[in-house]
Amino acid sequence: MRIYISVDMEGITGLVDADDVQPGGRDYERGRSMMAEDVNAAVRGALAAGASDVLVNDAHGPMRNLLPEALHPAARLIRGKPKQMGMLEGLDAGHDAALCVGYHSRAGALGVLSHSFMGHEIEDIRLDGRPVGEIGLAHATAAALGVPVVALTGDDTACAEMTAWDASVVTVAVKYAHDRFAARLRPADEARAAIEESVARALAVPPARPRASTAEATLAVRWQSASVAATLLGIPGVTAEDSRTVRVSGEMPALYRLFGVWMRVAASLTNQAPYC
Incomplete structure (x- = not known):
């Protein structure tokens, strides 16, 4: 196991x-x-x-x-x-x-x-x-x-x-x-x-596996900074819901990886401490 x-x-x-x-x-x-x-x-x-x-x-x-x-x-x-x-x-x-x-x-x-x-x-x-x-x-x-x-x-x-x-x-x-x-x-x-x-x-009992899925999902993120949202619109497939919220659709594992790219972009544009 x-x-x-x-x-x-x-x-x-x-x-x-x-x-x-x-x-x-x-x-x-x-x-x-x-x-x-x-x-x-x-x-x-x-x-x-x-x-x-x-x-x-x-x-x-x-x-x-x-x-x-x-x-x-x-x-x-x-x-x-x-x-x-x-x-x-x-x-x-x-x-x-x-x-x-x-x-x-x-x-x-x-x-x-x-x-x-x-x-x-x-x-x-x-x-x-x-x-x-x-x-x-x-x-x-x-x-x-x-x-x-x-x-x-x-x-x-x-x-x-x-x-x-x-x-x-x-x-x-x-x-x-x-x-x-x-x-x-x-x-x-x-x-x-x-x-x-x-x-x-x-x-203790072999866990039941969920059915692996390639179904499309939609991920939307609202940022504190409109600058982050505006920059992310340069990525193909990313659209705006409003000035601070962007969304994208795709298969879930790929969306999770893309979200990591979004965070690296955001980190490059902001300097705010995590818990201020």
Whole structure:
């Protein structure tokens, strides 16, 4: 059984502030250690369920957060950037299941460190008219490849967002949001035990595969900056809904990759900090 793990940082046990998750932050080094512990709990759960191969993709920020020597020795790591598929780099139809570890809720939600990919620069994302963030886009892309997302860890708002998207996904709340930068924390040992047990349970029965799809979907993104939207109109197939919202249609895995190009364009045009 081949298992894929995409690991973000905002939804990791104990972390609540930008200083916990951004390089140079006063608690970042501690944060990356906490990140490794949550990932390792998920790896142990996958191995207990019979996984023969576990691939971990460091999906947060600079994508160099996980220290290879801190990762479970049974797991392989994708580290660094740029990556054509970003948070889903390395995921393919040969994987039997995908796990989302340390994920957070979308922009506008009152969840811990909530945002959609680029802090305040992205105000809203819709997939076929449905509001979506990193959770929904990851799930939709994996499903289009025929890979089921079977478990997610994060705060309670991230878990609720995943459940609303797909109620069959096992979720593990490692903290409970009180505001965007405050949470009631689950004790670390308890949270990691829950991650390990929940992943093992989610994989105990071979997950049902969604039917791989090449159906056309429509992705629309509303940016804070009209300049970003105007620049993206230079890409063939991209159209404007208004001065700050652009849209494009295509097959889902390709749309996810194209969205990564959009973000690189936006990053080149803006200098706003993610959590200001």
